[in-house]
Amino acid sequence: MSNNFKRIDGRTPDQLRPYKIRAGILKNADGSAEIKLGKNWIVVGVYGPKEHFPKFEALQDRAILFCRYHMAPYSTTERKSPKPSRREIELSKVIRSALEEAVILERFPEMSIDIYIEVLQAEGSTRVASITAASVALAEAGIPMKDMVVGCSAGKVNGKIVLDIGETEDKEGEADLPIAIMPNLKKVVLLQMDGKLTHEEFKEAFEMALKGALELYEEQKRALKDLIEKMKELEGESNE
Amino acid sequence: MNRNEKIVIPGEGIGNIHYKGREEGFIYKIKRGVSVSTHLGVANISNKRIDIIPYKYIYVPKIGDYVIGFIVGYAPNGWIVEIGSYVKGFLPANDVIKNEKFDPKKVDLDKYLKLGDLVGAIIQDVNKFSNILLTINSSKENINTKHLGKLTNYFIIKVHTTKLPRIIGKKGSMIKIIKKKIDGDIIIAQNGVILYKGSYENFKLLKSILQIIIKYTYASGLTGKIAEMLGIKLNETYENGINDKGVEKDE
Amino acid sequence: MSEKYKNKTLAEIINIEQAKNLLNKNLRKGDRGLLDYRDIKIETGTIKKAFGSATVNLGDTVVVAGVNFELGTPFIDTPNNAILLVEGEILPTASVEAEAGPPDEHEIEISRVIDRGIRESGMINFEKYVIIPGETVIKIFVDFNIINDDGNIIDAANLAAVAALATAEIPKVEYIREHIDEVNNINIKEIPRESFKVEEIPIANTIGIFDGKVLVDPDAAEEEVVDTLITFTHLSTGEICSVQLLKGGLTYEEVFKTLDVAYQKNLELREILKNNGISL
Structure with missing residues (x-):
């Protein structure tokens, strides 16, 4: 029975969107960095480290990580007001808090590092997709990190635990569980849930989200390693 | 890329190997025997040693570094110098004004250095709050005193500091090839500023060579290929590795 | 890490250092065990002007919650649902650091965690409080204020919000329907009331991890020294309805370890509510 189970977009329960x-x-x-996950399209820019202003707010033993998660007015079906909503303020905080676990902030006292996350098109699970892209952007910036941070969500839709909740599934589903992990250190750095889940379902969803995150971690690796691969092919291009 | 090289990303394990890297290190020790790379880069693992060449890293100013920057502001007792790092440098007035007694009330700093002036300096001190103290006086042999203090009539190129080791090459091999081809004065500062004094044609050529080096940072045998492009025989250039004006060698 | 002492008073620094020293020895202020809550006092109906209210003392943390009802227009995507708004503020009286002004990210996070617990638990039957679908519904306001902050605001504020809702009285929906033509002219406070029936009771439990050790109900000093803070909200059925990792990270095993502790403690707080006359 469960093998025949198809989701609203035709995915199997444990399948990520493209x-x-x-x-x-x-x-x-x-x-x-940029991530596309289903119809989600998120762009992340990292600036810094740079001197933190105002100076009296700077920390003498580490850098301050600033993070803004922001949705474009046209990213959702109904226009979203461009000014930061309470949801965006909360998400900016949990994303920052997750990335703080990975970035070696102690190397840059008195500095700040700014992360700007712009959701250009939203289709559910944007916070975990944002975190996945943000950690790629930090690595691309050459900011030292103990590990990458990669996120994925799972949830319960029509009584079934499924991976990578889409927009409709989030609205109609019974529960949503976004997580983010440091895959090598095996630590959870973002964990939220809302809806209703028994302890058994929570465990099942958590483990499914974990598997999804590890699959996306491979994509993070590929995206970063591609940058270096591109810088190796001198011969191919010099013939042009 | 040879067999001992491996592309790593932050968090990827590199085991318990004696580490040899630049800056504050591109590895993070998780616990005894477990270390990970903190950067995207190429790890060269050989003879139980590891050298990571990062794709990009943040330039952390160190004592003794030769840097080039612009005067962007005044303090009561000196100048503020933008050196392209995450923090500005400070060049004290009494470092520049030596023949007369410095009195902030009487001396016009503009007489010595003005806003917008280009200066070469050495980092004298960096404290734990990242304040950078500069000096234009050096007793080091490898620093050409002509490259300290105010610099005029130079073409300027800024490259990411991560690229400097490649631009200089092993034992200075790459920069030596470039200098063979291009006449004039080339100065490389550790903050990624490269100055050139010579013809504009040569400057354009220098720029395009640097662009190729930057674009193909990880190409194997890059030095040889650049030499070939410039029509220079390699065997001469590999003799007597040079250390260009205090700039860190590739090894 | 010296920086956590920025903006702290000497007394606070002493408390933090003391908490650290004690936790290193598995001890806590007031001879509290790692899995013991501080004393909890719940009083309902403390604000007579509100439709429902409660004051909760959790050790030295004091929270006042008030419930108000208004008539309003439903959201376009949920025309058949009443509206719930949960907002909390840490008053400037609460601590040295607390500041007046619009809610900061800390206050917003706390409010949203409590909001999710109430909303997702099914505590409120949103369809019951619709006057005219798509036009007029009841807006349910739950406002809470932290009067004194000695840590674990979420657990305390959740208890206060739940107690205020469970003991609230709501203007009779039937009465409003009958008098809908003149509703603009009558004061909502004067409409006859009935008990606001809650269908579930969500309980939030915040768990800390210090050097691998699990503890519950961290006080303000302990919140500064723990590596991790995570809140689980449980239903009477034993289901989870909200989770929020507030600080730090934790291993995969620790997720389930803290979940189990939260579940046990939720039973304890549920019992305390029951002793105060609040149960299903």
């Missing part, structure tokens, strides 16, 4: 990550897409930013 995804693609690209690193170094912005010319002006110190580091940047």
